[in-house]
Amino acid sequence: MKLMSVVGARPNFMKIAPFINAIKQHNASSGLPKIVHTLVHTGQHYDERMNDNFFRSLCIDAPDVNLGIGSGSHAQQVGYTMIAFEKTLVERQPDWVVVVGDVNATLACSVTAKKMGIKVCHIEAGLRSGDMSMPEEINRLVTDRLSDLLLTPDRLSTENLSKEGVDKSKVAFVGNIMIDSLELQYDRAALLDVRSIVSKNQMAPKSVFVPPFAVVTLHRPSNVDKIETLLPIVDFMIQVSAPSLTVLWTLHPRTLKMLKEFRILDKLVECARIILLHPLDYHEMLRLNMDAAVMITDSGGLQEECTVLGTPCLTLRKNTERPITLREWSGVGVLVGNDMNKLAIEFQKAIRLKRSPFRPELWDGKTAERCLQQIILHMRQK
Numbered sequence: 001m002k003l004m005s006v007v008g009a010r011p012n013f014m015k016i017a018p019f020i021n022a023i024k025q026h027n028a029s030s031g032l033p034k035i036v037h038t039l040v041h042t043g044q045h046y047d048e049r050m051n052d053n054f055f056r057s058l059c060i061d062a063p064d065v066n067l068g069i070g071s072g073s074h075a076q077q078v079g080y081t082m083i084a085f086e087k088t089l090v091e092r093q094p095d096w097v098v099v100v101g102d103v104n105a106t107l108a109c110s111v112t113a114k115k116m117g118i119k120v121c122h123i124e125a126g127l128r129s130g131d132m133s134m135p136e137e138i139n140r141l142v143t144d145r146l147s148d149l150l151l152t153p154d155r156l157s158t159e160n161l162s163k164e165g166v167d168k169s170k171v172a173f174v175g176n177i178m179i180d181s182l183e184l185q186y187d188r189a190a191l192l193d194v195r196s197i198v199s200k201n202q203m204a205p206k207s208v209f210v211p212p213f214a215v216v217t218l219h220r221p222s223n224v225d226k227i228e229t230l231l232p233i234v235d236f237m238i239q240v241s242a243p244s245l246t247v248l249w250t251l252h253p254r255t256l257k258m259l260k261e262f263r264i265l266d267k268l269v270e271c272a273r274i275i276l277l278h279p280l281d282y283h284e285m286l287r288l289n290m291d292a293a294v295m296i297t298d299s300g301g302l303q304e305e306c307t308v309l310g311t312p313c314l315t316l317r318k319n320t321e322r323p324i325t326l327r328e329w330s331g332v333g334v335l336v337g338n339d340m341n342k343l344a345i346e347f348q349k350a351i352r353l354k355r356s357p358f359r360p361e362l363w364d365g366k367t368a369e370r371c372l373q374q375i376i377l378h379m380r381q382k
Contacts, residue, residue: 001035001379004094007063008042008081008105011178011301014282015100015123017058018180018368026372038092042081042105043069057281058181065092074104074135081108089116096121096375099143100177102136102321110143121375123177125150126157127300127321133222140321149378151371153177154324154360174370175362178304182286183365189286197284198248203276204269212245214351215292217285219252223298223316223338227262230255232340233316234264240344242273244351245293250277250285294350296343307331308363310355314346330358 003023007016016039023037041063067084069077085108089097097113099106100123110120125144129137144150150166152158153176161171198209216237224230241247249268251259259265268274280288286305289295295306295313303325306313310332313325318337325331334350336343362370 001033001096001376002038002092002094003035003096003098003375004038004040004089004092005098005100006040006042006085006105006109007100008069009101009103011299012100012103012105013058013060014181014301015177017060018177018184019098019100019123019371020060021184022368022372025369038065038094039063040065040067040085040088040109042067042077042085042109057283058185069105077104078108081105082112085109085112086116089113089118094118095379098123098375099147100124102127102139102143104135104139106143107139110146114146119148119378120146121149121151121371121378122147123151123174123371124153125171126152126159126161128157128160129319129321131319137321149374151374153363153367156324156329172370172374173362174374175364175367176304176360177367177371178301179308179359179363180365180368181282182305182308185283185286189283190290192283192287194287194291197280197287198275198277201250201277201280201284203251203278206275207272209275210246211291212293212351213288213291214241214245214247214294214296215285215288216241216247216249216296217252217302218296218298218316219254220298220317221254224252224255224258227264229338230258230262231264232338234259234267236340236343237274238267238271240347241296242271244347245273247271247274248277248288248292249274250280252279294347296347303331303333306333307358307360310357312350312353312355314343314350316343324360329360331360332356332358 005016023035027034065088069080096119098121099110113120122143131137150171151174158173195209237247289309289311292311295311298316300322303322307325313333315333315335325333334346336346
């Protein structure tokens, strides 16, 4: 059997690493047909800190194919990826293409594979925010509609697919593959020193790091692309968050660009209790999450990690495709959108909360094995 898996952006790397490990374990077992695996990186994330560092830290071999797509509009990324990926499919002739998550690479490669009559498996299928203004929601909907095998991270996602009329024979509830990476890498991350992480990655000389601390990470256009949205967030960090505890803000390249463009980066630099950090590798970010008093983010993956670690999570979004991470489903997350009053209220609550780790069903570190088993099962049935 020939499998080809696709990654495009940093969140994909944490999801594909356990899957690659599951393939290696399968191939090491005697008496089982070997799997020929090809890893394709579309190059959607091309910055070294967002890309190469993650491959190294997760012990993923260099991709077999790098399409080198780079930046551009959504249409440009999808179009260029489809053109380049088609050539790769013609050359490699896989039996299945495995896509993960909801980035542009997920959409582009699933469409291209289906047009060529190649089976598609979507890991992390069925997530829905209901917000069609999110490019990721469109990517999820199209990919799920095309996929031959849909592997869901929770039962809410399975229910979403059922409501959409997806044939039950194509759907399997396997758990959250992101948590596989957390389980595999937890001990290694725990050995890291928080002060060393801060010292190594800070963007400008600062005063001595003093815990307790909050971790901030924002990258979505809805939060950073307009000054009328980003400036109130900056002011909140300075006026509300920093007086209560140290703020460690890991700056995504997009966010850094906009802070400079709006000429408000200096406001953050001048605040002694806010420490700006370069993008961290997976282990460094996981280590901060282990000790953070609160996470302030718009990242889907961090919502999931916070749930398992018990870190109170304030999500600067009006909706989430991961409702199982919210408090009403026994998680630790609260949606605050861009309402700074709500953010301030929930922030004060969060920094007083005790950690309350929660593991949804099948978030047990064995999802990658179940994913591979389902692919092999469907391969035999067809």
